[in-house]
Amino acid sequence: MKPANHNILPRKAFLKRVIRYSLFSVSLLLVSLLIGTTGYHFLAGLGWLDSFYNASMILTGMGPVNVLTSPGAKLFSSLYALFSGVIFLSIVAVFFAPFAHRLMHLLHVDPEENP
Numbered sequence: 001m002k003p004a005n006h007n008i009l010p011r012k013a014f015l016k017r018v019i020r021y022s023l024f025s026v027s028l029l030l031v032s033l034l035i036g037t038t039g040y041h042f043l044a045g046l047g048w049l050d051s052f053y054n055a056s057m058i059l060t061g062m063g064p065v066n067v068l069t070s071p072g073a074k075l076f077s078s079l080y081a082l083f084s085g086v087i088f089l090s091i092v093a094v095f096f097a098p099f100a101h102r103l104m105h106l107l108h109v110d111p112e113e114n115p
Contacts, residue, residue, distance in 0.1 A: 032055075032091075035055075038051070046066060058077070058080055058081050059087070
């Protein structure tokens with residue numbers, strides 16, 4: 001008879017998975033910020049710091065900071081806000097995936113079979 005926790009990944013392998021998923025999440029976040037920062041800089045004419053600030057605020061759902069006047073900047077801001085809503089949820093899902101996966105395995109362990 002197999003032990004009850006035979007499907008659970010060993011701690012070291014689990015930590016490697018968490019690090020790998022965390023790095024992927026951070027990469028997605030940085031690419032998203034890069035898209036927003038460059039878009040605000042070139043389309044809205046904002047400085048780099050203000051562009052980064054706007055991109056960060058939109059990406060986290062806080063809303064825009066600077067008033068945009070050109071149609072191109074408004075269109076970019078609208079599309080970036082829609083993109084940000086989806087990508088932020090995706091980043092959170094990717095980050096928490098290893099923990100959710102491990103929890104699913106733990107919930108399937110029958111406690112009466114534990115030694």
